[in-house]
Amino acid sequence: xxxxxxxxxxxxxxxxxxxxxxxxxxxxxxxxxxxxxxxxxxxxxxxxxxxxxxxxxxxxxxxxxxxxxxxxxxxxxxxxxxxxxxxxxxxxxxxxxxxxxxxxxxxxxxxxxxxxxxxxxxxxxxxxxxxxxxxxxxxxxxxxxxxxxxxxxxxxxxxxxxxxxxxxxxxxxxxxxxxxxxxxxxxxxxxxxxxxxxxxxxxxxxxxxxxxxxxxxxxxxxxxxxxxxxxxxxxxxxxxxxxxxxxxxxxxxxxxxxxxxxxxxxxxxxxxxxxxxxxxxxxxxxxxxxxxxxxxxxxxxxxxxxxxxxxxxxxxxxxxxxxxxxxxxxxxxxxxxxxxxxxxxxxxxxxxxxxxxxxxxxxxxxxxxxxxxxxxxxxxxxxxxxxxxxxxxxxxxxxxxxxxxxxxxxxxxxxxxxxxxxxxxxxxxxxxxxxxxxxxxxxxxxxxxxxxxxxxxxxxx
Amino acid sequence: xxxxxxxxxxxxxxxxxxxxxxxxxxxxxxxxxxxxxxxxxxxxxxxxxxxxxxxxxxxxxxxxxxxxxxxxxxxxxxxxxxxxxxxxxxxxxxxxxxxxxxxxxxxxxxxxxxxxxxxxxxxxxxxxxxxxxxxxxxxxxxxxxxxxxxxxxxxxxxxxxxxxxxxxxxxxxxxxxxxxxxxxxxxxxxxxxxxxxxxxxxxxxxxxxxxxxxxxxxxxxxxxxxxxxxxxxxxxxxxxxxxxxxxxxxxxxxxxxxxxxxxxxxxxxxxxxxxxxxxxxxxxxxxxxxxxxxxxxxxxxxxxxxxxxxxxxxxxxxxxxxxxxxxxxxxxxxxxxxxxxxxxxxxxxxxxxxxxxxxxxxxxxxxxxxxxxxxxxxxxxxxxxxxxxxxxxxxxxxxxxxxxxxxxxxxxxxxxxxxxxxxxxxxxxxxxxxxxxxxxxxxxxxxxxxxxxxxxxxxxx
Numbered sequence: 001x002x003x004x005x006x007x008x009x010x011x012x013x014x015x016x017x018x019x020x021x022x023x024x025x026x027x028x029x030x031x032x033x034x035x036x037x038x039x040x041x042x043x044x045x046x047x048x049x050x051x052x053x054x055x056x057x058x059x060x061x062x063x064x065x066x067x068x069x070x071x072x073x074x075x076x077x078x079x080x081x082x083x084x085x086x087x088x089x090x091x092x093x094x095x096x097x098x099x100x101x102x103x104x105x106x107x108x109x110x111x112x113x114x115x116x117x118x119x120x121x122x123x124x125x126x127x128x129x130x131x132x133x134x135x136x137x138x139x140x141x142x143x144x145x146x147x148x149x150x151x152x153x154x155x156x157x158x159x160x161x162x163x164x165x166x167x168x169x170x171x172x173x174x175x176x177x178x179x180x181x182x183x184x185x186x187x188x189x190x191x192x193x194x195x196x197x198x199x200x201x202x203x204x205x206x207x208x209x210x211x212x213x214x215x216x217x218x219x220x221x222x223x224x225x226x227x228x229x230x231x232x233x234x235x236x237x238x239x240x241x242x243x244x245x246x247x248x249x250x251x252x253x254x255x256x257x258x259x260x261x262x263x264x265x266x267x268x269x270x271x272x273x274x275x276x277x278x279x280x281x282x283x284x285x286x287x288x289x290x291x292x293x294x295x296x297x298x299x300x301x302x303x304x305x306x307x308x309x310x311x312x313x314x315x316x317x318x319x320x321x322x323x324x325x326x327x328x329x330x331x332x333x334x335x336x337x338x339x340x341x342x343x344x345x346x347x348x349x350x351x352x353x354x355x356x357x358x359x360x361x362x363x364x365x366x367x368x369x370x371x372x373x374x375x376x377x378x379x380x381x382x383x384x385x386x387x388x389x390x391x392x393x394x395x396x397x398x399x400x401x402x403x404x405x406x407x408x409x410x411x412x413x414x415x416x417x418x419x420x421x422x423x424x425x426x427x428x429x430x431x432x433x434x435x436x437x438x439x440x441x442x443x444x445x446x447x448x449x450x451x452x453x454x455x456x457x458x459x460x461x
Numbered sequence: 462x463x464x465x466x467x468x469x470x471x472x473x474x475x476x477x478x479x480x481x482x483x484x485x486x487x488x489x490x491x492x493x494x495x496x497x498x499x500x501x502x503x504x505x506x507x508x509x510x511x512x513x514x515x516x517x518x519x520x521x522x523x524x525x526x527x528x529x530x531x532x533x534x535x536x537x538x539x540x541x542x543x544x545x546x547x548x549x550x551x552x553x554x555x556x557x558x559x560x561x562x563x564x565x566x567x568x569x570x571x572x573x574x575x576x577x578x579x580x581x582x583x584x585x586x587x588x589x590x591x592x593x594x595x596x597x598x599x600x601x602x603x604x605x606x607x608x609x610x611x612x613x614x615x616x617x618x619x620x621x622x623x624x625x626x627x628x629x630x631x632x633x634x635x636x637x638x639x640x641x642x643x644x645x646x647x648x649x650x651x652x653x654x655x656x657x658x659x660x661x662x663x664x665x666x667x668x669x670x671x672x673x674x675x676x677x678x679x680x681x682x683x684x685x686x687x688x689x690x691x692x693x694x695x696x697x698x699x700x701x702x703x704x705x706x707x708x709x710x711x712x713x714x715x716x717x718x719x720x721x722x723x724x725x726x727x728x729x730x731x732x733x734x735x736x737x738x739x740x741x742x743x744x745x746x747x748x749x750x751x752x753x754x755x756x757x758x759x760x761x762x763x764x765x766x767x768x769x770x771x772x773x774x775x776x777x778x779x780x781x782x783x784x785x786x787x788x789x790x791x792x793x794x795x796x797x798x799x800x801x802x803x804x805x806x807x808x809x810x811x812x813x814x815x816x817x818x819x820x821x822x823x824x825x826x827x828x829x830x831x832x833x834x835x836x837x838x839x840x841x842x843x844x845x846x847x848x849x850x851x852x853x854x855x856x857x858x859x860x861x862x863x864x865x866x867x868x869x870x871x872x873x874x875x876x877x878x879x880x881x882x883x884x885x886x887x888x889x890x891x892x893x894x895x896x897x898x899x900x901x902x903x904x905x906x907x908x909x910x911x912x913x914x915x916x917x918x919x920x921x922x
Contacts, residue, residue: 050639051639052638052639052641052645053632054515054516054645054646054650055515055516055517055523055524055630055647055649055650056516056517056523056629056630058632058634059737059739060523060629060630060737060739060741061523061741062516062517062521062522062523063516069640128590128741129589129590129603142590142744144741149748149750150745151744151745151748152745168517168521169516169517169521171514171519173519177513178511178512178513179530180513181653181655181656182655182656183644183656184513184515184652185515186516188516189515189516191645192642194642194643195642195643195644276520276521278521280521280522280589280605281589283603283612284611284612284613287610287612289610
């Protein structure tokens with residue numbers, strides 16, 4: 001039975017994976033339900049759809065994008081590759097293992113452009129409010145057409161939420177920050193390192209944002225980078241010019257004071273303090289409430305909302321795996337919606353969730369986390385017809401990558417890996433990452449190797 | 462009859478005026494309806510409640526505040542004075558005519574602190590969605606308790622919307638801006654001039670934000686200020702270091718190109734391109750859609766929504782008058798809600814709205830706009846028991862102020878005016894505005910006059 005309606009909120013990697021999952025089913029000649037997808041931004045790609053704006057978008061909605069100029073993948077592309085669409089299929093040639101944002105965006109688009117997915121997506125449209133109609137087992141969703149400034153209503157039998165959770169800054173207060181004279185921003189609003197050339201930059205936080213923004217600012221000419229951590233340092237072998245410090249206690253003017261008693265003047269402060277799960281359009285009884293973790297509570301198989309079987313969440317986990325995890329989730333969600341997955345009782349689901357949460361609790365190292373998410377995806381794949389791929393090899397690549405970062409945070413992006421999807425060995429990029437100042441697709445695919453002198457010209461350095 | 466419920470959204474100057482209007486009625490011993498007010502921020506004062514944050518607030522809601530460090534009133538305080546609570550009553554002494562933000566915030570709080578208004582306000586709570594229940598003539602409002610991350614529902618017979626319209630940036634795109642290397646922000650996210658010391662700053666826009674941010678950056682040490690206007694220049698007698706240019710056509714790297722063919726390099730771009738009326742929590746049939754103007758369409762007497770008599774809007778106009786206008790609107794709204802104002806037919810209301818809109822259309826100069834808003838407020842006062850004050854004198858002060866700004870944009874804030882509420886002549890501030898770098902309440906009320914040398918010390922200049 002497919003005479004029902006599925007609503008998808010968000011056309012980022014998760015939402016697109018959902019559309020792709022149904023498409024692959026349709027291609028087999030099987031019937032699929034009516035599908036509509038709604039996207040706040042003016043294009044698909046979610047986070048990968050770069051914007052120069054900060055704060056709120058053109059129509060005043062909180063901005064989705066947290067990416068910046070010069071953002072290069074911080075994990076090997078071989079660890080996120082779609083199992084049904086390899087990088088080599090897309091680019092027609094081997095490329096390096098750590099491509100810049102525009103290149104990954106192109107890849108994401110490549111697969112979906114070949115389908116009719118775009119016809120199912122209404123852009124510039126935000127989900128405003130959802131009511132669950134108990135009697136009909138349906139969702140009444142109010143959308144806001146941002147261009148027309150008009151609201152409208154849609155009814156769905158299943159609702160798929162793929163709105164991401166790296167868009168709403170978590171921004172703690174530090175005493176005196178309100179009087180800091182220089183630029184103060186959250187990583188979410190960081191749009192490029194040039195603004196910080198010759199500046200002493202303080203980053204607060206010790207996760208991916210701090211690590212990458214720190215290295216970016218260093219690469220592009222900041223005078224110094226200080227990374228202030230709360231509980232544990234990143235612990236890379238930092239080059240001269242980057243250092244880690246214990247947590248800031250407070251500010252006086254442009255001076256930051258640290259737990260160890262040390263104080264120092266800065267020109268700018270960037271909060272790399274993470275993101276909140278924020279789902280303002282959902283009422284209490286449908287709203288996922290979670291910190292960033294590998295197995296949020298209340299999601300059976302990480303996907304089906306335990307308090308309402310008609311509600312699906314995609315991509316709400318912290319991520320080692322990304323695109324390929326969203327795919328396996330979407331394939332599972334599709335099969336579930338099509339009635340091929342039989343749902344155990346709520347108690348059994350709760351027990352299953354608890355089992356996974358206990359497993360996550362037992363993890364300690366980065367390698368443990370990789371293994372955890374590998375196991376999670378293995379299970380999802382076992383439940384669907386998503387093309388299997390060698391997950392153990394991918395896990396090994398993740399561990400190699402974790403090691404590479406420890407050895408040299410400045411050149412781990414020059415390492416190469418081999419695709420488990422089609423066996424392609426990544427090429428060595430024509431320019432070492434630390435010398436490559438141009439992150440455009442055009443420059444990336446340019447085969448000419450420039451020598452140092454030419455590079456200086458190209459980069460106006 | 463007062464056995465009904467009134468919901469107020471927003472505890473800024475408009476929402477507080479509404480609470481105050483009911484309070485003054487209650488003080489007379491008259492019955493008032495049940496009232497609840499909901500405020501997104503953690504304190505009252507709306508725009509005057511300064512925040513160091515930008516983009517979104519602590520809980521990820523679009524940030525209300527557009528104010529910045531060193532913001533001083535850009536209009537005479539005598540033109541916004543509450544008719545029932547003078548500045549002299551609040552401060553116990555005459556003060557200057559152009560106080561800094563913190564001083565005005567203190568004044569706003571002074572009146573309302575004396576009431577029990579705070580008990581009626583639920584802070585950190587945002588209106589998420591409103592349904593109008595036709596059969597019951599009631600509003601079902603979904604609120605989101607941001608601290609608890611929980612939604613809840615309230616039912617009201619009348620809904621008063623006082624959420625302001627200077628919070629959602631209007632941010633147009635200019636070709637090449639995505640590659641501008643320096644800071645790019647909307648005035649909404651400008652938090653102080655220090656960040657721009659020694660920088661060449663480009664401001665796009667020609668209204669109050671551009672004028673004031675330009676002068677602030679000049680005062681605090683920017684290298685140069687260029688103000689780029691679309692249709693007409695501000696036309697002040699700018700000092701050396703500030704200039705006006707025609708509109709930017711596009712950017713290439715850090716270079717801005719202007720309509721007149723000139724091009725120039727900049728370190729930072731601040732968009733002073735105004736704000737949008739944004740009411741995301743209201744459905745189409747209740748949502749006010751308007752550009753910033755003196756008489757938005759669909760509001761009878763600028764207050765009662767013409768398509769739904771139970772819906773009240775406060776403060777949705779462009780503003781010469783501010784606090785006192787919100788007061789007169791709130792007093793009128795209160796009397797209407799209490800059944801003392803008889804509402805003419807919808808056709809008559811539409812005709813009345815059209816009359817005012819035609820009047821606005823006939824205005825040309827700043828003086829015309831002042832006269833328009835003076836006439837509007839005169840009419841509102843004639844319909845209520847708000848304490849009358851000499852509006853013609855206030856209009857004259859506005860016109861004098863417009864003239865003062867033309868003569869010298871750098872010292873118009875040193876001029877003094879006389880209160881029409883209690884006749885107090887403003888004092889001359891102990892320090893000329895251009896030399897006063899400290900905008901704190903403490904410093905402002907300090908009676909000691911410092912000489913230039915001492916000033917240098919105080920300001921670390």
